[in-house]
Amino acid sequence: MSSSFAxxxxxxxxRACLRQATDYTPLWLMRQAGRYLPExxxxxxxxxxxMGLATNVDYATEVTLQPLERYPxxxxxxxxxxxxxxxxxxxxxxxxxGEGPRFATAVRDEATVARLAAPDLDKLRYVFDAVTSIxxxxxxxxPLIGFSGSxxxxxxxxxxxxxxxxxxxxxxxxxxxPDLMHRILQVNTDAVxxxxxxxxxAGAQAVMIFDSWGGVLADGAFQQFSLAYxxxxxxxxxxxxxxxxxxxxxxxxxxxxxxxxxxxxxxxEVLGLxxxxxxxxxxxIVGASKALQGNIDPNVLxxxxxxxxxxxxxxxxxxxxxxxxxxxxGPTHIFNLGHGISQYTPPDHVAALxxxxxxxxxxxxx
Amino acid sequence: MSSSFAxxxxxxxxRACLRQATDYTPLWLMRQAGRYLPExxxxxxxxxxxMGLATNVDYATEVTLQPLERYPxxxxxxxxxxxxxxxxxxxxxxxxxGEGPRFATAVRDEATVARLAAPDLDKLRYVFDAVTSIxxxxxxxxPLIGFSGSxxxxxxxxxxxxxxxxxxxxxxxxxxxPDLMHRILQVNTDAVxxxxxxxxxAGAQAVMIFDSWGGVLADGAFQQFSLAYxxxxxxxxxxxxxxxxxxxxxxxxxxxxxxxxxxxxxxxEVLGLxxxxxxxxxxxIVGASKALQGNIDPNVLxxxxxxxxxxxxxxxxxxxxxxxxxxxxGPTHIFNLGHGISQYTPPDHVAALxxxxxxxxxxxxx
Numbered sequence: 214m215s216s217s218f219a220x221x222x223x224x225x226x227x228r229a230c231l232r233q234a235t236d237y238t239p240l241w242l243m244r245q246a247g248r249y250l251p252e253x254x255x256x257x258x259x260x261x262x263x264m265g266l267a268t269n270v271d272y273a274t275e276v277t278l279q280p281l282e283r284y285p286x287x288x289x290x291x292x293x294x295x296x297x298x299x300x301x302x303x304x305x306x307x308x309x310x311g312e313g314p315r316f317a318t319a320v321r322d323e324a325t326v327a328r329l330a331a332p333d334l335d336k337l338r339y340v341f342d343a344v345t346s347i348x349x350x351x352x353x354x355x356p357l358i359g360f361s362g363s364x365x366x367x368x369x370x371x372x373x374x375x376x377x378x379x380x381x382x383x384x385x386x387x388x389x390x391p392d393l394m395h396r397i398l399q400v401n402t403d404a405v406x407x408x409x410x411x412x413x414x415a416g417a418q419a420v421m422i423f424d425s426w427g428g429v430l431a432d433g434a435f436q437q438f439s440l441a442y443x444x445x446x447x448x449x450x451x452x453x454x455x456x457x458x459x460x461x462x463x464x465x466x467x468x469x470x471x472x473x474x475x476x477x478x479x480x481x482e483v484l485g486l487x488x489x490x491x492x493x494x495x496x497x498i499v500g501a502s503k504a505l506q507g508n509i510d511p512n513v514l515x516x517x518x519x520x521x522x523x524x525x526x527x528x529x530x531x532x533x534x535x536x537x538x539x540x541x542x543g544p545t546h547i548f549n550l551g552h553g554i555s556q557y558t559p560p561d562h563v564a565a566l567x568x569x570x571x572x573x574x575x576x577x578x579x
Numbered sequence: 580m581s582s583s584f585a586x587x588x589x590x591x592x593x594r595a596c597l598r599q600a601t602d603y604t605p606l607w608l609m610r611q612a613g614r615y616l617p618e619x620x621x622x623x624x625x626x627x628x629x630m631g632l633a634t635n636v637d638y639a640t641e642v643t644l645q646p647l648e649r650y651p652x653x654x655x656x657x658x659x660x661x662x663x664x665x666x667x668x669x670x671x672x673x674x675x676x677g678e679g680p681r682f683a684t685a686v687r688d689e690a691t692v693a694r695l696a697a698p699d700l701d702k703l704r705y706v707f708d709a710v711t712s713i714x715x716x717x718x719x720x721x722p723l724i725g726f727s728g729s730x731x732x733x734x735x736x737x738x739x740x741x742x743x744x745x746x747x748x749x750x751x752x753x754x755x756x757p758d759l760m761h762r763i764l765q766v767n768t769d770a771v772x773x774x775x776x777x778x779x780x781a782g783a784q785a786v787m788i789f790d791s792w793g794g795v796l797a798d799g800a801f802q803q804f805s806l807a808y809x810x811x812x813x814x815x816x817x818x819x820x821x822x823x824x825x826x827x828x829x830x831x832x833x834x835x836x837x838x839x840x841x842x843x844x845x846x847x848e849v850l851g852l853x854x855x856x857x858x859x860x861x862x863x864i865v866g867a868s869k870a871l872q873g874n875i876d877p878n879v880l881x882x883x884x885x886x887x888x889x890x891x892x893x894x895x896x897x898x899x900x901x902x903x904x905x906x907x908x909g910p911t912h913i914f915n916l917g918h919g920i921s922q923y924t925p926p927d928h929v930a931a932l933x934x935x936x937x938x939x940x941x942x943x944x945x
Contacts, residue, residue, distance in 0.1 A: 381921060384878035388886055431854035431876040431917070433893060470837045471855055488797035489837055510797040512750035520754055527799060551797070555747060
């Protein structure tokens with residue numbers, strides 16, 4: 214497939230994903246297009262609902278680019294939701310005002326599990342159209358990241374039917390009927406791989422798998438029910454995008470720090486980390502094989518700018534001296550939050566963070 | 580102080596806390612006196628409210644002993660709540676039906692922080708009276724564990740005013756006004772040490788510090804705002820109880836697995852672990868200095884008895900071969916859940932767990 218997209222002007226993020234030296238530490242923020250931005254709220258109001266926003270190509274393009282207008286971020290991420298895939302399976306996703314996501318059909322019994330199938334990708338056409346539209350609108354400014362929930366994380370929502378604070382229903386199935394759980398996870402694996410490949414074909418320049426709920430699993434269960442299926446998704450992904458360039462793959466397991474050694478064996482380029490993990494320790498555990506992404510606590514953004522700057526420096530310093538040799542790959546860090554940005558974040562505090570990361574990471578390379 | 584309590588008949592739990600060999604792996608369950616037991620619900624209905632139950636010595640004694648009537652558990656734990664201490668500080672604790680705890684006064688501004696003081700222990704007399712009453716009612720069957728929330732965990736509730744899913748308010752204070760946070764934590768430290776010492780004087784034979792929310796902190800912040808204050812509490816604790824016996828101290832940080840090496844340096848006898856940590860790895864990290872307590876996922880109890888048995892064996896085997904040499908201390912394991920038991924647990928599934936742990940751990944020593 215040939216591409217008519219504009220050439221990339223800022224490749225710092227993609228270089229860091231591939232462990233190539235960069236002039237500064239690139240940065241983007243999970244959920245950077247979101248409710249903390251008044252312009253996002255205005256677009257969402259026009260769209261009427263969250264899914265109205267996510268399924269409209271023009272609106273999705275508009276909100277994806279909004280944070281880039283305010284801040285010199287080094288990547289854009291597709292505006293969408295991790296639950297588009299189970300929605301396309303026919304489970305009926307909705308977002309009630311002030312609540313989290315909810316499915317009309319929860320997947321809890323043998324018959325419902327048996328009926329489950331990877332969705333027709335045509336039902337997700339709005340996502341791929343958004344990817345292409347965003348890519349065009351970016352016009353080469355920064356790369357575009359596509360994403361999906363992990364098979365396990367999708368299964369949590371599909372079985373619980375909504376968010377949960379104890380994961381009782383999904384874990385009950387896991388322990389009582391592992392056969393049903395494995396079938397759901399295999400369907401999700403096929404669906405997620407196809408979904409991400411279609412995003413790559415539509416123009417995504419990197420892809421990220423959000424294993425938001427991997428960290429709630431017991432040791433042993435994590436490896437069997439989350440990590441193994443993430444590995445299968447990775448094995449099914451295209452390695453090059455529409456420009457013929459390598460498409461880096463990022464895996465983020467919230468609360469996954471204890472399993473970092475095992476995650477180091479995944480066939481991906483980048484591991485995302487939450488704020489509980491020390492980046493220096495992570496670098497020592499993962500070794501030279503992967504770039505690391507993360508991991509400041511999003512709540513730091515409620516402190517005054519001077520404190521934000523100090524905490525950003527701590528995170529940069531915890532990773533340690535960045536790689537500067539352009540002749541070979543080496544340890545690289547992509548700055549990010551350890552989880553999505555809070556809707557209550559003051560937008561000017563984000564500016565302080567971006568400024569601090571760019572400035573201090575340049576100094577660290579001197 | 581001399582004791583008139585009956586001699587202890589089952590010292591398996593206390594021996595394991597002190598890393599002494601035992602015939603089997605002792606077991607108790609966090610929140611073992613609770614809503615999953617119909618007899619508990621009946622007593623609570625008589626008491627009218629949760630605090631009505633906790634503050635009535637006879638009711639607190641009754642519900643503490645209920646799980647021991649059903650299951651051959653190796654320890655009893657005081658029936659109470661971690662929020663009794665901030666309640667006694669005058670913050671006005673209440674439990675609305677179907678919701679979590681709530682404080683009438685949240686500690687969020689400079690003036691409220693300045694007014695905060697460790698409570699008059701007379702306001703917690705009902706807790707100490709319950710300890711003595713339970714100890715008498717136990718009549719030496721098994722040891723009684725006293726407990727408190729950690730300074731950080733109490734601070735979370737005091738600042739948030741209730742439970743939280745993002746800890747935004749308490750972390751905002753931590754990052755924006757660390758001086759206020761340190762003052763709250765120091766007041767809590769003094770209060771928790773005095774509270775636990777009074778429980779020891781009233782008859783508690785072991786004490787446990789629940790750092791339920793330590794795991795939500797960032798690396799660096801955990802050490803400074805949670806671990807350091809837990810260490811100060813430990814430094815202030817009595818070492819012997821009313822019988823002249825050593826009182827083992829257990830520290831449990833939910834989500835604290837990544838900091839186990841640093842927790843290994845705490846001056847306590849036992850570290851509690853949640854289900855994300857592999858017990859064999861934990862044993863290797865902590866070394867010979869401490870017993871380990873935990874860590875099956877409470878959701879395993881929703882599986883059929885055969886699956887519960889298999890998972891219990893996995894947890895026992897993950898710790899590895901237990902210490903059997905009675906001439907010297909060595910690695911010991913106290914079986915527990917990785918967090919409190921769910922209110923939806925079928926009581927007969929608990930019986931299956933207790934039976935499996937006792938039987939299989941005897942076999943492992945053969």
